[in-house]
Amino acid sequence: MTAGTQVKPQIGAGTRLILTFWLGSLWAVGYLAIPFIAKSMPDPSQWQPLALGLKYLAINVGIFCGAVVLIGRLFELHLNKQSLIETQSILISIMLVLSGVYSFRQYGAESIVPEQDLLFGMVSLLGIILLANRKD
Known part of the structure; x- marks a missing residue:
């Protein structure tokens, strides 16, 4: 590497790792842990x-990971002098909003309602779309 060569920060790989952790936690709970618990009890x-x-x-x-991923993505777009409004940042924002609705809505602790499963599934589906759409 020469003295005049400028190295760009590698943000994309880190945000992808955090995004994968976020979606992995959703899938582990929704598709592994809860069905196992339901069959056991x-x-x-x-x-x-x-x-x-x-x-x-x-x-x-997911809310924590989503905030980190969104900040990383916006920083990445800013460094590359691209528009901050683009597909990936919009998808991450929607996932964060849906996660926030799920988290801050007061559900009774005695039963699972279909709205919860719908929100949980929508966040998971958008995450799959986001991971498939990543180009880094």
Whole structure:
């Protein structure tokens, strides 16, 4: 490397890792842990509060990870002198809004309602689209 060569920061790989962690936590809870708990405990009054707690934890991890990913993506766009309004930053923003709606909405701890599963699934689906759309 010569003295005049400028190295650009590698932000994309880090944001992809955090995004993968976010989606992995959603999928681990939604598709592995909760079905296992539901099959292990036949009485819904026993396993639904635990399932709600796990979903709530995964969504809150997602809010933190999503904020980090969005800030990283906006910083990356700013460094490359690109428009801050683009597909990936919009998808991350929508995922954060849906996660926030899920997290800050007061659901009863006694049962899982279809709206929760819909929000959880929408965040997961948008994450799949986002990962498939990444170019770094």
